[in-house]
Amino acid sequence: MNAENSSQTRFDSDDYLRLIDSRGAVIRRVLSDLQGVTALSTALDAGCGLGFFAEILREAGLSVRAFDGRTENVEEARKRFPGISFESGDIENSRICALGPSDFVLCFGLLYHLENPLLAIRNLRALTGKYLFLESMCFPSNEPWMLLREEPNQEDQSLTDLAFYPTEGCIAKMLYRAGFSAVYRLAQLPDHDQFRETSDHIRRRTVLLASFLPINVSGLVLLSEPAESRYPWVRRNPHRGLFAGRAWGFLFHHSARAKYAAFVRRFHRVFPTVPVPLRLPFGVWWLARNSALDDQLLNSSFEPAELNFVSRFVRPGMTVLDVGAHHGLYSLLMAKRIGKTGKLVSFEPSSRERRRLLRHLQINGFSDVRVESCALGDETGEAELFLLDGIHDWGNSLKPPSLGQSSRTERVQVRRLDDVLPELAITHVDFIKLDVEGAELSFLKGASETLSRTPRPAILAEVQDVRTRPWGYSAREIIRWLVQMKYEWFELSASGSLVSGLVEQQSYDSNLVALPSERIEEFQRLLAKSEI
Numbered sequence: 001m002n003a004e005n006s007s008q009t010r011f012d013s014d015d016y017l018r019l020i021d022s023r024g025a026v027i028r029r030v031l032s033d034l035q036g037v038t039a040l041s042t043a044l045d046a047g048c049g050l051g052f053f054a055e056i057l058r059e060a061g062l063s064v065r066a067f068d069g070r071t072e073n074v075e076e077a078r079k080r081f082p083g084i085s086f087e088s089g090d091i092e093n094s095r096i097c098a099l100g101p102s103d104f105v106l107c108f109g110l111l112y113h114l115e116n117p118l119l120a121i122r123n124l125r126a127l128t129g130k131y132l133f134l135e136s137m138c139f140p141s142n143e144p145w146m147l148l149r150e151e152p153n154q155e156d157q158s159l160t161d162l163a164f165y166p167t168e169g170c171i172a173k174m175l176y177r178a179g180f181s182a183v184y185r186l187a188q189l190p191d192h193d194q195f196r197e198t199s200d201h202i203r204r205r206t207v208l209l210a211s212f213l214p215i216n217v218s219g220l221v222l223l224s225e226p227a228e229s230r231y232p233w234v235r236r237n238p239h240r241g242l243f244a245g246r247a248w249g250f251l252f253h254h255s256a257r258a259k260y261a262a263f264v265r266r267f268h269r270v271f272p273t274v275p276v277p278l279r280l281p282f283g284v285w286w287l288a289r290n291s292a293l294d295d296q297l298l299n300s301s302f303e304p305a306e307l308n309f310v311s312r313f314v315r316p317g318m319t320v321l322d323v324g325a326h327h328g329l330y331s332l333l334m335a336k337r338i339g340k341t342g343k344l345v346s347f348e349p350s351s352r353e354r355r356r357l358l359r360h361l362q363i364n365g366f367s368d369v370r371v372e373s374c375a376l377g378d379e380t381g382e383a384e385l386f387l388l389d390g391i392h393d394w395g396n397s398l399k400p401p402s403l404g405q406s407s408r409t410e411r412v413q414v415r416r417l418d419d420v421l422p423e424l425a426i427t428h429v430d431f432i433k434l435d436v437e438g439a440e441l442s443f444l445k446g447a448s449e450t451l452s453r454t455p456r457p458a459i460l461a462e463v464q465d466v467r468t469r470p471w472g473y474s475a476r477e478i479i480r481w482l483v484q485m486k487y488e489w490f491e492l493s494a495s496g497s498l499v500s501g502l503v504e505q506q507s508y509d510s511n512l513v514a515l516p517s518e519r520i521e522e523f524q525r526l527l528a529k530s531e532i
Contacts, residue, residue, distance in 0.1 A: 009076065011050050020052050022190035023108055023135060026207060027053060030186070031060050031104070033217040034131060044102035044127055046091055047110030051077035054084050057106065065099065067091075091120045100506045101129035101465070108135040112165045113151065118174050125178040125210075129507070130466065132180070132210040134171070137194075140203040142169035144226045168206045169226035176225040179509065180210040181292075182392065184220035212466045212509070214392040216406055224295065227258070261298040264288055282311060284332045284364045287356070292391045293327065306460060306511050307333060308496025312530035313458065313523070314431055317341040321457075323376055323417075323443060324348070324435040326394055328357040334433070335366040344368075345424065349375040349385050349412040350396050370424065374413040376436065378445035384409040397437035399470040416446035429457040435511075438467035440478050451485055456516035458523055459487070463508040475508040487514040497527065 010016065034040060041063060045054040048066035050073055057064045058081070067089030068074050077086045089096045091107075092114060105128045111117050124132055139147070146164040166174070168185070175183045186207045189195035194204045209220060264276045268290040275287035278297060288294040296302035310330060314320055314337040322331045325346035335344050346361075346369060348354045354373060361369050375385065375398060388395050389406040398414075401407050421429070429450060436443055440461055444451070451457070459482070465475045479489060490498040490513045498513060515523050 009050065011052075019192055019194065022192035022195075023207075024053065024056050026186065026188075026190045027056050027106065027108075027133070028060070030133065030209065030219075031057070033219070034104070034215075035060070037215075037217060038130065040103040040130065042102040042129070043104040043106065044099065046089075046105060046107040046124060046127070047113075048077060048086065049073055049109070051081045051084060051086060053106055053108055054086070055081050057104070058084055062104065065102070067096070067099075091123055092116045094123060096123055097126040099127060101127055103129045103131070105129075105132045107132065111136040111171070112138070113163050115160060115162055115164065117146070117164050117166060117171075118178070121171075121174045121178045125175075125180060125509075128180075128210075128212075130211065131215075132175070133207075134175075134210065135205065135207045136171060137165060137204055138171060138206050139165065139167040140197075140206070141167040142226050143167055144170040144173040146170055168208075169223075171206070171208060172223045173226050175208065175210045180212060182211050182214050183223045183225075184209045184211075184215060185223055187219045187221050212464075213395060213401070214388070214390060225299065225301070227299065257300070264298055265295075280329075280332070282307075282333055282336060284336060284360075286329075286332070286360060287363070289356075290391060291393055293329070293394055295391075297329070302329070303511065305492040305494050305496055308494070309460065309492050309498075309513065310334065310431075310433065310496075311337065312496050312527055314338060315526070318430040319343040319426060319428060320345075320431040320433075321417075321429055322346040322433050324433075324437070325357050325371075326353050326435075328360040330433045331357065331369060332360055332364060332366070334431075335361070335364070335369050340368070343370075343426065345370045345372060345426070347372045347374065347376055349373060349410075350387055351410060352387060353393070353396065372420065374415045374420070375439070376417050376420070376446060377414045377439060377442040378416060379414065380416060380419065381414050382411055383414050385412045395437055397467075397470070398439055399437075417443065418447055418449040421450060428453060428455055430455070432457050432459045432461075434459055434461040436462075438464075438469070438471045441468070441471070441473060441481060444478070444481055448485075451482075451487075454518075456519065458516070458519070459514040461512060461514060463510060463512050465507045465509065476504060476506075479504060479508070479512075482514045486517045488517055488520060489514050498524065 043057040043062040043064045045057060045066035048054050048068045051066060054064050054066040065085045067087050069090055071088050074086045074088050105124060107124055111120060114120050146166045149163055149165050151161055151163050172183045189207055197203050267276060272290040275289050278286045278288045280286050286297060293302060310333055314334050316339040318338050320334050320338060322334060325331050325348040331344065331346045338344055346357060348357050358371060383398050386397055386400050386407045386409055388401060434440055434443060463475045463478050468475045489502040490500055491502055492513060493499050
C-alpha cells in the first residue's frame with residue numbers, strides 16, 4: 001500500500017480493520033481454491049471502498065478493476081493502490097454493465113446498503129464471467145424477505161437514507177432468479193463476531209459464492225432456492241398447537257403443486273434414486289428424481305419463457321429436432337404439439353440421459369419419436385463425452401468441465417446433421433431446439449446445407465460464453481455465423497413472444513431465437529395467432 005498522501009478514515013479504525021482482515025483471509029482462501037480448479041485472469045471489485053480487497057485480488061495475480069459509488073473513496077483508493085484501476089460507478093444503474101464481464105466478481109459489504117438489491121444482483125450477474133463472491137449483512141433465515149431500514153448519513157453507509165436488509169434466503173433466491181445456476185454458502189465463515197451468534201446478537205453476516213456451473217471444491221454448502229413456507233396473510237390462531245398450526249397452514253394456504261413438491265423433496269431425502277411421477281403444466285408425465293432440473297420443474301421455474309415460446313411456435317404437422325435432448329423436457333413438449341402428423345427427432349449422445357429420455361417418451365405414449373444416439377458436429381468420427389456426476393447432470397459436453405466438477409467419460413459417435421437427415425428421409429426442418437453445451441458453432445457448420453434448404457427452420461439456441469469458452473471461441477461467433485446465413489436474432493419475453501432489436505454484445509448468457517429473414521413475417525403471424 002502506498003501510504004503517502006493517504007488520509008485516515010473511518011475504515012482505518014481498529015474495529016474496521018479487524019473485520020477487513022477476517023474477510024480478507026476468506027477471500028484469499030476461496031480464491032486459491034478456485035484457482036486450483038479453473039483459470040482466472042480478470043477480477044472486478046464492486047463497491048470497493050478504499051481498495052483493500054482489490055489489492056488482495058491483485059496479489060493473487062489477477063488483472064483488477066474496481067468501482068465505488070463514493071467519489072472520495074475512489075480518490076483515496078487511487079492514492080493507496082496506484083497499480084489498480086479505480087473508478088466511480090453505481091451498481092444499481094444498468095450502465096455499469098458496460099464494464100463487461102470479469103472472471104471473478106467480488107462484492108463485499110455493499111448489498112445491504114442499497115435501495116434496489118435485486119437490480120444490483122442482476123447487474124452483478126451481467127458483470128460475472130465465472131464466479132460472484134458476495135458478502136452481506138443479513139438476517140440468518142431461509143425465508144425470502146427483506147427489511148427496509150433507515151440508514152445514518154455516514155461515510156460507511158448508504159448513499160441514500162434507506163436500504164433493504166435481506167435474509168440469507170432472500171439473497172440466495174435473488175441470485176438464482178438473476179440467472180446463476182448454483183449458490184453456495186461458505187461452511188467456514190470469517191473469524192469475526194459478526195459472522196457468528198454471540199450472547200448479544202444473532203449472526204449478522206453471510207458469505208455466498210454464485211456460479212453458472214457446479215463448483216467442486218471443499219468447504220461449500222449448496223443452497224437451494226427458498227420458497228415461502230406459509231401463506232403470508234393467514235391469521236394465526238394462538239390456541240392452535242404448533243404442529244396443528246403448521247399443518248393447517250400447509251394444507252389450506254399452499255397450492256396443490258406446492259404441497260406435492262414438498263412431498264417429493266422429503267421423499268427424495270430418504271429415497272434419492274426412486275423416481276416420483278410429476279404432471280408437467282403442458283399435460284405430460286415426468287419421472288422426477290433427485291436432480292437440479294427435477295427440482296426446478298417442481299418449482300415450475302425452469303426456462304418458462306423458452307417453454308412458452310416452443311408451446312406457441314410448434315404446430316401439428318411440423319418437422320422438429322431436439323438437439324441435446326437430455327431427459328426429454330423439450331422433446332415431450334414438441335411431441336405433444338406436433339401430434340400424429342408431425343415428425344420429431346431427438347439427439348442425445350449420453351447413454352445415461354438417453355435412458356431417462358426414452359422412459360419419458362414411453363410413459364407418455366410418444367412411440368413415433370425417433371431418438372438418435374450420436375452427437376452432432378462439423379466432422380464425422382468419435383469423441384469422448386464428459387458426463388457430469390451429481391445433481392447438475394445437464395452440462396455433459398465433448399470438452400472437459402471447466403470448473404473441476406467430477407465426471408466420467410463415454411465414447412460416442414459424432415456426425416454431421418447434413419449426413420443424418422437424408423438417412424431419415426427428412427427433406428426439410430421447421431424448428432430446431434439447440435443446446436449442446438458450447439458445441440453450437442460446430443453443429444451449425446455441420447448443418448449448413450439444412451439451414452440453406454428452403455423452407456428454412458427457426459432455431460432456439462443456447463448462446464452462453466460460459467459454455468463456449470472451453471471450445472475456444474466466444475458466443476458472439478454463434479450470432480455472427482447465423483447472421484451471415486441471413487438469419488435475424490430475437491430475445492424472448494416472459495410470455496414467449498419475440499423481442500426484436502437484439503444488438504451484438506460483448507458477451508452472452510441466454511437462450512435466443514434465430515429466424516430466417518425470408519420467414520420472419522410468417523413466423524410472427526403464427527405466434528400472434530397462438531395462445532399459451
